[in-house]
Amino acid sequence: MSDALLSVRDLSVEFTTYGRTQPVLHGVSLDVPARSHVALVGESGSGKTVTMKSIMGLLHMPPASISSGAILYDGRDLLTMPRRERLKLTGTDMSMVFQDPMSSLNPVFTIADQMSTILKYADRRLGRSRSRRERMQRVLEVLAQVRMREPERVARSYPIMLSGGMRQRVLIAMALLSEPRLLIADEPGTALDVTTQAQILKLLKDLVEERGLALLMITHNLGVVRETSDYVYVMHKGVVVEEAPTAELFAAPKVAYTRALIDAVPRLTGARPAERTEAAP
Amino acid sequence: MNARQSPLLEVVDLVKTFPIAGAFGGRAGEMTAVDHVSFSIRRGGVYGLAGESGSGKSTIARMIMGLFQPTGGDVLLSGANITGTLGTRAHSRQVQMVFQNPGSSLNPRRTIGQSIAVPLEAHGHPRADRRRRISELLDMVQLPASFADRYPHELSGGQKQRVAIARALAVAPQLVVLDEPTSALDVSVQARVIELLTSLGRQLDLTYLFISHDLSLMRNFADEVGVLYRGRIVESGPTARVFEQPEHDYTRLLIASVPVISAEEEALRPTIPLIDGEIPTAEKLLALRESQRATEVPKRT
Amino acid sequence: MSDELALPEDAPRLSSAYQSWYRFSRNPTAMIGLVIVVACVLAALLAPWITPYPDHVGAVVNFRARHLPPSADYWFGTDNVGRDIFTRVIFGFRVSLLLAVVVLGTAIPIGTVLGLTAGYFGGWVEIVIMRLTDIALAIPPLVMALAVAAVLSPDLVNSMLAIAALWWTWHTRLIYSITRQLRTREFVEAAETLGASKFHILFREILPNCVSAIAVKTSLDCGFVILVGASLSFLGLGIQPPTPDLGTMVASGSAFLPDYWWESVLPGCAILFVALGFNLLGDGLRDLYDVENVR
Amino acid sequence: KTVVTMNTVQIFGTIDPAKISDYTDYMAAVNLYDGLVNVDPAGNLVPELAESWTVSDDTREVVFKLRADARFSDGTPVTAADVVYSVERLLRINQGPANLFADVLKPGSVTAVDDHTVKFTLSKTFAPFLSTVPAIMVLNSKVVEANLGDDDGQSYLATHVAGAGAYTLTSWDRGSQMTIDRNPDYYKGFGPGPIDEVRWIITNDEATVRSLAASGELTMSSQYQSPETYKALEAMGRFKIVAEDTPTAFYLKLNSKVAPTDDIHIRKAIALATDYATIREVIVPGGELNGPLPKNFADFYASDLPAPVYDIEAAKAEIAKSKYTGQKIPIVLGYVAGTKFEEEISLLMQANLEQIGFVVTQQADPWNRITELASKVETSPAVNQIFFSPTYPSPDSMFFTQYHSKAAGTWSSMEWLQDPEVDKLIDDARATTDKAEQAALYKTLQHRLVDLQADVFLQTQTVQHAMDKCLDGFKAVPMQSFDYDFTKYSWTCQ
Amino acid sequence: MEFLRFLLRRVLWSLLVLVGLSMVIFIIARAVPGDPARMALGPTATQEQVADLQKKLGLDRPIVEQYGLFVVGLAHGDLGRSLLTERPVNDDIRDTFAATLELVLATIFIAVVCGVPLGVVAAYWKDRWPDNAVRLVAIFSAVTPSFFLALLLQILAGYVLHILPTTGRLPPNFDFAPGYTGLVLVDSIIAGRPDAFLEGLRYLLLPAISLAAATMGQMARITRSSMIDVSSQDYIEASRAFGVPEWVRVCKYMLRPSFVPPLTILGLEFASLIGNAFVVELVFAWPGMAAYGIRTILQKDLNAVMGVVMVSGVFFVLVNLVIDLLVGLVDPRVRIRGSRQ
Ligand SMILES: Nc1ncnc2c1ncn2[C@@H]1O[C@H](COP(=O)(O)OP(=O)(O)OP(=O)(O)O)[C@@H](O)[C@H]1O
């Protein structure tokens, strides 16, 4: 999988608090090829968000430190790359969708304001320039792309005027503003109710298919993983314990932890997890 | 429905309207959050209340708890109307609630022990015996007695949820209202909490009103469910029946949207038509159905 | 963020008082504040033994030694009748601290109870209490203080009363706004459903969550109370001479500016010193009480 | 153009002659208005609008002859009708100086005999009447009538001047300054080196006074500066410090109706325990005062009274004679809050009194509270520091207001003296027209008050002004602030 | 429409507060010792004269009736006549209010313009030296009594350095009087008098700084803690991921949502600001309403006291109304309620 767009190699991260150093990631490796939908699962606190933040360069470095490893993007190591170049990539070539649509939008600015600001500075980093009008046009275009029905109205709204599903779409739209090749989504839709969640997942799936995005989705909802992703990494206490194509993983989890995780999921059939495990082939 | 036992809780024709606050605090109108809802729970049963966010689930729970005064309708407990006694001490002895978010339902400035002691104090549990009772309760939810001296921020989400359960059970209520008790937890912790609730229910002969929008969980835990849509119960019945043969379109949409992890489950899900190549929203779907009442639901492939 | 901070279940736990002290003592500004406050309190208590001219608190006049600049004999110089200012400053802590303690000791309970009541019960109770508070807030403090002290006879007790008569408004406002937020928090509702009494909810559930705000406000207030007391003394409605009071010293010394600057500047620095101590201490307390906010 | 810039510590309350009451009010009024007569430093009446006057034998009728050339500042002649109008208006409004004429003049008492002759008919014999006449400022009745409004011209006269004074109002910014300019057509004319313009700057801030002096703007300071400021101004070289004894007396008023000052021995003890020299030399400058009357009233002054002495041993002896002997004697010392020297005097008194067995409570009150406390016997402090200056140039002003039982209940009579003998002496002097007899009565009265030890007679007030070396003319006058009549000043440099 | 109703409700409440205020002050004013009639007439007035004036002023009538008369006057915008200055109180207040207004506005300006950036700096470099420095400055300026600071500044700037005047509003005998708005700084610009502007500024500086320091310290502290709260919000983290430059994040994305607590505090601080203005105006001989107020209280000039307090009450209520509106402007969450979070 060396042709992967994003390739995390043996990443270790530790946090230093109160003078005590606590490792959080132990040699995590994963690959995200273009035009693929990769899921990263694991229980709460297993290190998913830390992995994502390391990739995006969002870790607050005083408490955190990357003790080893490399993050290759398009074959170049993000960690050793000059800061300026890296900044050029984040928010433009690689972008992310935040977990909580309720709190990830600035409540005091309109959607248009927030989105065009992002676009303005993304352009500036890439040495492009666009007039206000053009920027606004692009904003509306992207809002339409995420199937927002009335882009103009949404653009003029403050976040509080939008429903959770709409906000999540706005967040996705923000990530898509400067046509990224890699999209990292941290638990998208978990804060929404099922019907809305289903719509968002469908949207992401379509984006991968239509625009050839590489999508890394972080979640702990195995149902979501199974229904949308192509390939899964399972993480436990900062270690990737298992990786496999989605269908394979669900059909025959190799590691006990994965199995336990799958077993814990309540079933729509109503079978108690324990009973089901016995019934499984 | 099990007719073997008389219902413990009966909710009759419950209505709740809220004023809609306009900008700058004026009253712009009214919205009906709960619209003539009736259901009953048999003694020892688990009644699940499902529905999308904002459909009125918590509002019903809060009316049963006396945190909201119903606009109309009654709440009967063992046949006695408790609408007037809502929020009183006698009421709190019979009905208890575990709140949606374990973090915010514990006072951050009080220790776990102090929090658990609240119902004991309120109901005149002898002071000398409180300490013992607290460890007993903690033990019941499988927490070490030393947790009594900790502050909520020192506990994990699952632990906090268990403390909340212990506190709700402190006065041995008959009915426990669980408002999305696991939504903030991770699957593995969630499974443990549900297990705990099941065993405590059996042990203490509790009746649960279980509120969630996690349908898979509901399928496992409840023995009867009601599906709430915009303040109205659109469908109710024994769990298996509702899940296997959903009658209402909304129920179907809901079940169809649940992400699942196995093929059997998938087979169980009804399919729903895509509108404009998208999964429709509930309103859209119902509007569509309204216009083509007679048409059969096409199966999704 | 708090979940991850759970201690390992079997880690030996230190007593929570010790933990608090540990955290507190590692906060340098808080420690400085504590040291200052303790020093002032001790100085006030031990004044007769640690000051060079303890008799100068009374009616001692020595016109030959008037307006002497600070020197080895008179560390802070002498005042217009030749008394040692240093001695009077140390004794002045007594009155000023007493003033602060008494005023805040009456204003805080009143403000807290009113604020809790208005914030929790809402409705007419809220309207009545909060409008009264607004009215009281709109009265210039000095006018009110002047009036109260003037109706009753001017002495220390009455000037305290006067200041307390308007101080509660700030605390009412503060506690009210916090209570209103807390009222809808789930832990309050939880307590309600558990059958807890209103008293319990107000004072055991809500109040502990206001403590840090009160501590901070109180620490800030100490300096201001001392100042308002000073203004009253200046207008003749406060502490009567020859009893030394820091505020009075600043006010009366200011008549000799700039020639005899030490007569007002040094007592003023003493006020600043106490107020600073209380403030640093208050900030430290805030960090301490913010258990959620451990970083 | 010679300009005198003077600072004054209080704002001008009013310039309406029917309302002026305090020292600052009079300061403006004497320059903006002219009365029938004026007062000289010795307390004698001198002609102003009236060139002469005659008093009937029973003193019940006084006839003033107006100067024929007297003109108001708008050029119209001053007539007897204007005088009548002014008095009637004063009585109607019944504020300010009206109290001086309360029992003496009634509406209709003043009549115009002809254009230049006015007759005052008194309703009873009142010997000091003439000395109160300078307080009557004559209004230009036509101007007032034209601006009457619904309040007898009060609104108009609150901000405008309609008089015959030597100066006219140029600008007045309440709270900061007042400027008056010389009326070149003033009917009496001016002496050499007249002052063309007077600017009062209102500030009680020593620093401002100093900076005004430093920048060369200040010509004359107020009389209330601190010793340091006088020193600093003198050091600048441009100023001379003019100190002058005034007829203002400074007393420790002793309440004769409350403990312990109800005992004459205690009163005597307090007087003996007072360190006059220190007060005068260190705390606040002043002249000797041997009794209730300052020596400026030379004709009436009992010069045979000895000056009070400071003698702690004698004080102890007096206490031994009192009914309070042998115990700690609680006593209240009152003074005006915020006044530095009064606080110092109070401390000095406390130090001395505590030596001889008193337990002192200091009571500093703002002035308005003192006036309130003075209205009741029980609330008047046992000892209180009070300045009193004559409001008209007659000993009567000093005695009646302070010591007559009818005047009880004001801050000036906090002795609560109810002595029939004192009352009788005051009344007799009022009813006598014979000056020698009056003098004898007043001298007896002074002895009586000293024997009673009605007050501790601290000192007379010495006022100090820092004045430009080129400015001359300050002379204390025993009536209000008539000493700031700038027609009496002159600029001596070229 | 919504907005108008909101405004109307707020104004009605404010009126109620003002009515309450007038009652309280009325009672207080009547309770302060000293007979106003006697105070006005001077020491030598006779008992009859005092009674006469009392009657003229209506002081002999029942207090309720007196209050009624006062309210009737107030409704006509007439505060009566001052005993001290013999002028309509309206005129006195008009003359002095402008000076106070100028001082207070300058104070608020300084407090906001210095306090907020300091808070931002401290929050940005939290726990590093700029933060510690700002906290130290903030705590010192918050605890220094404005009265004392006024004295210190007078000594330092006035006597030691001789750079700024220590008392008054304009140089004595300066030939410029603010005419249009009453504010020297504004009027001098309108009148095209740069010299007057400079002088006005020189005189304004010390009093404004003394008055502003405490509020500035508060603003810096509140801004800091509010910024820190906001900085841990997800949306700030999110803007980082989108590559928005640091200064835009801090000065735009963080500052505006953090601005509500400082604004609210400013509204409350306003009450103590007016209180402190009473003292600072005295120290700097600033010809403002507060100094006038103190003088009239001591003289027991009832109408004037009522006038001063009512005007400062209206001012207080107005400022808080404006601040509420500003809060709505800064934070749409306040404007658009109805959906719960
Ligand atoms: N700022 C920090 N300081 C110290 N430890 C941290 C910090 N951030 C994260 N950690 C630690 O890193 C570990 C992994 O956290 P992370 O947020 O990646 O979990 P996660 O898998 O995203 O969980 P969730 O599903 O709850 O979001 C946790 O154990 C946490 O304690």
Ligand SMILES: Nc1ncnc2c1ncn2[C@@H]1O[C@H](COP(=O)(O)OP(=O)(O)OP(=O)(O)O)[C@@H](O)[C@H]1O
């Ligand atoms: N106190 C209140 N005032 C006004 N409206 C309210 C109030 N409480 C609830 N509502 C409204 O009532 C409706 C039902 O809310 P409720 O909290 O019962 O939903 P829910 O089903 O519990 O949703 P969720 O799954 O998100 O918890 C919502 O539209 C909500 O906005």
Ligand SMILES: [Mg+2]
């Ligand atoms: Mg995470």
Ligand SMILES: [Mg+2]
């Ligand atoms: Mg809910």
